[in-house]
Amino acid sequence: MNEFQDRRTIQQIVHNARTVAIVGLSASELRASHFVGYYLQRHGYRVIPVNPNEERVLGEQVYPSLHDVPEHIDVVDVFRDPSAVPDIAREAVDAGAGALWLQFGVISPDGARIAQEGGLSVVMDRCLKVEHARLLGRMHWMGFDTGVIAGSRNSG
């Protein structure tokens, strides 16, 4: 656990976000970033790929950097080397994004701090797809612990 894995923050992002810019979204169907992008699209999120080396991924126009994205971004979801995160965090602050989400293994306390000081919600070393599947999706069909406890039909 690090301080950027607050369950309430995760819950708010998963429930409220609509537009997710995925930095480092790969065109290869086998990469984790593609799994996440594909999954988020299936579940109704608008996915905006950010990657200087691609043109179209998952049927969407790709932007070389966050600066180039012409619309509001709710979540900046990062699949890059941790050393790249502080710059991405600054760009996310400039772009007025709502949250910075750093995927499994993308651990950058400096980047997280920059985003936090810029007013963004921050999640680090967690997977957006997993958290969606845990809270709203079907991860409980795979025997994973979702943490969801519900004895009535009002909950969850």
Added chain:
Amino acid sequence: MDEAPREFGFNTRSVHAGQRPDPYTGASATPIYQTAGFVFEDTESASAYFNLQEYGNVYSRIMNPTVAAFEERLASLEGGVGSVAFASGLAAQAALFFALLEPGDRIAVAKALYGGSTAQLNHLARKLQITVDWVDMDDPDGWRRAVTAETKALFAETIANPGGNVLDISVAAAVAHEVGAPLVVDNTFATPYLCRPLEWGADLIVHSATKFIAGNGTTIAGAVVDSGTFDWSNGRFPSIADPSSAYHGLRFHETFGVYGLLMKLRSETLRDFGAVLAPFNAFLLLLGLESLAVRMDRHVANALAVAEWLGGQAGVSAVRHPALPDSPYRPLVDRYLPAGAGSVFSFDLESGREGGRRFIEALSLWSHLANVGDTKSLVIHPASTTHRQLSDEELAASGVAPGTVRLSVGLEDVDDLVWDLERGLRAARDSAVTA
């Protein structure tokens, strides 16, 4: 939604985790999804499920919603990220070792182990070209001496069957992590109510859910629980970190992170082994977990009372219950098992092999049977049953004396249990006089 999510306690999770009221019918008990297959919504969804891009039900050899409710509940109670259930405890172990080990690898295993597990490991060693290094778990340096550069896992029971040896979990975990191998603990005898080895540094748990989890002796079942904290990309576990040929080059650890091993264990190992838990059996296990805490408290109290009583009886030369004040395991029990050391233990009759036989024959309440962890009290005499082919010398080597009797203390009235044991002891003493 803006309220902070609550961290629910063990008892609440025993009753609720993994199960939500059925959204379609409102059924309060977990429905038994007795179906082989699941109808796909559309072709796109079907291929997403097969490619593991989306969590979906495909076929009950791989996943089933009733089984998943049990898996999630057990994972929640152990404090793991998830679990995969199997048709038996030994199936769970075999699948896990198969997923972790490659030909040429070594596994360090406590010598004090369930006999079926010892036999399984020797069998796997022959067939898979792995080497088992047997460890004296009571020796503080035992693990360190046993591990080598090829060691890919360490394996022991929290409370060993039948010797009652208690594992120093932190010590074994430290050695495991020094060599970059996971510590796998069989938590069958403790259950997550009495000990949660993941909290002490273990990486993986295996269970024979046949025992206290099912609780009523109705069901053969097993499971693997993963802490999600082991680094499978440390260069030593190519089968989990490297591209998988079964899924077009998918890298399980990179793609699924903390869920990588369990995804592999389900979608490759369980899929190919086929030793799946049946939905009805999962339903029984869910019922078992609901009452785990209250049953274990009674099991622990009854077993200790019986052990203390046995210690004062003529004809009994030793009582090996790890929570007794004179047990060498008492400090480890205080540390790892503060709520009790379970309800399975053994004792020795002075009258040896023949005494053991007479003892069993004289009992009328205790069931003479090869299982443990039932609501009913169970007894077995290894020298005339499971170990009957062995000479006295061979018995001694496996930690069993000719007069050793193993008890699994159930939930009956202690007075009645003692009444029956007294009759057994009398018969055993008479055999010593006539012999």
